[in-house]
Amino acid sequence: MTKSFRVAGMLSFASIKRGNVGVILLTIVILTLISLNSLFIPGLLQGLVSGANSQLRNTYSGDIIVESNTARPLLSDANDTVNKIKAIDGVVGLPESTHQCNNLRSAT
Numbered sequence: 001m002t003k004s005f006r007v008a009g010m011l012s013f014a015s016i017k018r019g020n021v022g023v024i025l026l027t028i029v030i031l032t033l034i035s036l037n038s039l040f041i042p043g044l045l046q047g048l049v050s051g052a053n054s055q056l057r058n059t060y061s062g063d064i065i066v067e068s069n070t071a072r073p074l075l076s077d078a079n080d081t082v083n084k085i086k087a088i089d090g091v092v093g094l095p096e097s098t099h100q101c102n103n104l105r106s107a108t
Contacts, residue, residue, distance in 0.1 A: 064085055064088075064091075082094065
């Protein structure tokens with residue numbers, strides 16, 4: 001076994017002695033970049049995905065749609081419905097059209 005290591009060492013030394021130093025340095029740099037790439041790129045991608053997910057959760061918004069029954073086209077007790085929607089955790093506000101409809105319903 002030691003003989004095979006000695007032969008491999010002698011062949012590599014002879015190859016380096018005969019070869020161009022620039023090619024050897026370029027090969028070492030490329031192998032270093034490949035190993036660094038395989039170590040750090042997965043962490044960078046995971047950080048990007050995690051950041052995108054948290055940003056999506058922080059800025060996510062949704063709609064609550066309230067429709068009346070087809071038999072009764074008007075919402076009964078619209079003020080109570082608006083107050084229930086406002087009481088839901090995370091609801092920031094209601095659009096102006098809701099307040100206008102609420103005012104119309106209250107006026108009748």
